[in-house]
Amino acid sequence: MTAVTPLRRAGNAVLEPVPAEPARAGVAPIRPEPTRPRETGPTQTGPVPARLALAPAPDDEAREICAITRATVQAAIEVLAGTRPIHQLARRLDQRCLTVLQHRAALTRRVAARSPRKMGLLHRNASVRSVRACGVTPDVYEASAVVIDELRVRAVAVRLERSKNIWRVTALEIG
Template sequence: MSAITRGTIQAAMEVLAGIRPVHQLARRLDPRCLANLQHRAALIRREFVRTGNPALARLHRNSTVRSVRVCEVADGIFEASAVVVDDVRARAVAVRLERAKQVWRVTELVIG
């Protein structure tokens, strides 16, 4: 479960950095999480274009998932937290994974 969480978070950070298309996470994230991630990435891009702030260009760049902690809260439901470090700062990420039809899907994704 830790590997799934780590890979999903890494991919989400790459979406926010603008180096991975969001549709690559469509099978891993539920539709609401996918839409929220897409919206956040669009806001970052739009703000960078509007202001040209170089700090926004570095935001989420070179993200590395440093640690992952996973806890089973019920049958087929896991919650995880992770620490992600990028060029600008360290941040916390929280994830909830649920098993549906033999596939693990992220139903909650909160990136600090």
């Protein structure tokens, strides 16, 4: 069988044939692929920027924001109840939100010490019922959550901002 040598093309012009490598004993000859110019259509404008190619789909990002919000709100309510240490939220909350939450937890504990009967049920068995998120910009989301405990239903508002590919809570309002 004779070896077929592919042709190199440039546009519509046929250039010279690509020489085939000589056959060596026991090694199959390697034939280079013919080179063809890249065809560009009217919708192809060039390479996709790296940020767009690696960015998650909007639905995936919204689900991620809702999951982060749910976990953060649940942890914040547990801090207010006194069942979780506040330092566990240090990575997720910025410093101002962390200070405000710590102050509110201290006030809650002080009030609970005065009237233990009613305050003993406050923040007990709290659970996050629903979370909704809305994108403000690609790096900023605002979310709301509904939290139910034994005494009442609360609304929680959260603002998340992306900083170095990490979502941080920059505003936390617990109603």
